[in-house]
Amino acid sequence: MSNKLIVDPSESRTRIAKKVTKLALPIILSNLLYTVESLVSIVLVSGISSTAVASVGYSASMLWFIYSLMALSYTGTSVLVAQRVGASKDPSPVFLWGLIISFLIALPLTFFGTDLTTFLMVKFGASEEVAKLSSEYLEPIFTFIIVGFITNTFYAAYNGYGDTKSPFKVALFMSFINISSAYLLIYGKFGFPKLEVKGAGWGVAFSEIFGLLAYLYLYLSYKKPFPIRFSLEKEVLFRILRIGTPTALERGITSLSFNVFVGMVASFGDKALAAHQVGLRVESVSFMIGFGFMIASTVISGQNFGAKNYRGLKYGISTTAHLTAFIMGLVGVFLIAFPDKLSQLLVKDKEVIHLAVYYLVIVALSQPQMAYASIYSGALKGMGKTQIPLIINITSFWFFRIIPSYIFLKIFPSPLVPWVFMSIETTLRAAIFYFAYKKTISKLV
Template sequence: MLNQDTKKILSLAVPAALSNFLDIVQVLVDMIMLGRVSPSAIASAGISMQFLGLLYAMMATFSVGTSVVISRYIGAKQYSQANKTAFSISVFSLLLSIPFTILGFFFSKYIFMFMAGSDEVIRLGQEYFSILALTFPVLFMEMAIYSAFNAAGDTKTPLKIVIVANIINTVLAYGLIFGNFGFPRLEVKGAAIATAISYYISFFMYLYVINSKHSKIRFEFEFLLEEVKKILKIGIPSGFERTLTYFSFLLFVKIIADYGIYTLAGYHVGLRIEGLAFMPGFGFTIAAMTLVGQSLGSNNPQQAEVYAKEIIKIASIFMGLMGVVMVIFPEYLAMVFTNDKKTIEEASLYLRIVGLTQIPLAIGFVLSGVLRGAGATKTTLYINTFSLWVLRIIPAYILSKIFGNILFVYLAMFLETYLKAAILWYFFKKGDWKKIKV
């Protein structure tokens, strides 16, 4: 029988995890369809998604701060202030999106000239990304509203919205890419249009809900500049951290790429599979941020610590079980993505190693969420940046040059995951995060 704390944690974490999972599914569906058009089509969309990933990393500048500030107000039962803050950060995120929209629409060609040598990929990529850029205003605002819903303890509404958006995107993409259902065959342009329409529909659904009477968080139309400043003060370190993390992963891929196409392909197959294991981790991170923020907002730091420890236990069980599957059945998992024997062997090596890191990875996910939820975003910036660069990237590069064996690169990753979990645990037990004023 589940206790009340466990039920509350799962009610937040499971919908959040499913929302993240469905976001990945939407991208995979588009990529699978474009894979049937041409290699250039899938390459242009793939590069676009890489830059969109960087944009999402930058959005942490206001999304994390929004979660922290609004969860505190919800915990303190200052609902009007929470509502005004949600409106204020949504307006700010709209203004922030404008330069990115202009750059994406008018200068996307140069992005693809830098990333791709093929004229066809450059042409298709510009076509795809310029359409996608027109969605940036709603993407930025939606991220702010999504964070506000999570902070209020409502992760079910975002899940319902992403389900509807996914269905719309899949149907439209199938019609517009291949010319089905009476639509013209637009291929890459069709994929971009389908994605853009689904993004706008998703945004308008958020607007409808947040202005309804039954929503846990609602817009109150008063712009509070001080609340925006407060959010940015907390959020800028997180945005910087996630952007650095994004680039560090690109550099890690570069180290792996030196071992050849099969190793690189195996790594990407393994990473896709591991990404499914990340979903519970993301869900529990959101649960940790929300419950810790609300507990501290209600001046109950002891309850915040109780929630944190309980979330660690549950997340470790979920991700630990997934790790067992990765260690025992890696070949069968890899065969879902490829039938190339050498690629399966390389993916299996990666999966066996990361399978053994799933529990410390779960601890790292949750404790990062705890510290961010408390407002200790500078602490997570320092820890995660130090860990990725000093404990992973640099050792991986050195070991790679000394031994010339991919196993030692993965060994650096393995050790870094354990060491980072230990460092985060030290700062968690130290307890300074309980005293942060927001």
């Protein structure tokens, strides 16, 4: 297969870095487009009120919890497609089971997703006003949640196969649909109804619908990501579930834990919550770079693991980790240098900007560590060891972030406390992931 990404340990690190960057760059750009969409949504609703900013931002955070269910299908599909490509086996059964699982998981969310999400937001400390506006934003998103889950499975199959350029083109199209429709519907431009916060939700829904249509067009016209042979192998279903379930649990529990963490910030008022969301959106530029390279590391790990090229796997992951840490470190320097200017791009409230500056300076110090944690986590997942990231992420989040924050907030009641422990926890988690990866790869090489 032409999409094999087998690493030769005799190649120079520069050549491997180019290969990894070529794979990761479309993923990074796709995720940066998603970041731009989130930023534009925040900017558009900022003209309504600071509560609207908090609502859209917090809703996006809560959606990460709901979307964690996608990980069951996404991770299993991506990893197994990569492994089967590396082993020169047909990836069709993996993709078909991924689509079926996505549909079955998303179906109940169509009916109960909005109420569940807003209920959790209130329990985690959001005000009733924030929850009410969030419900308006989330309603159209959950109406078409099945479409979103199926689109994500297509994305997983492309990435596992090694074709990251096609999903980027689809993401570019989806971003245009999201931003343009949100702009028209939030403020009622050119005769469209003025829906305010709900218009931002419809922007997301429309983008998912047109995204799925784009993927269907690519398959029907070009047989992308690969020709599908309609075959359902029970063994493949069990492997998807075995690989995907730990990641779904990891993301679900971590996301839920993250919202418990955000609730600590929300207890200081809507402006502190808005500052957290603004800082998170600015930082997400760096995070999405790490996420893109993490997906690339999963593909490289999976394909080389499937090909039993363990020395190449180790060499490729080492190169990817150092490259990602260097790039995210540069972004961290940028965050420290211009925190006020970056915050002002999203919000005009001086108090919100003041708090967001503290957030950005604190998290900037842990950007390289986040890179190492992401790459070693992706490598372990590519080898099918998804239970290891499950254990590390959950225990690290609670023992090094939430519990210390809870204790110290009683002594120093300030939103700076959870932000400081967020940076400390990222550093400790990176070290744990390194030792876990080193122990796992040493058994193979």
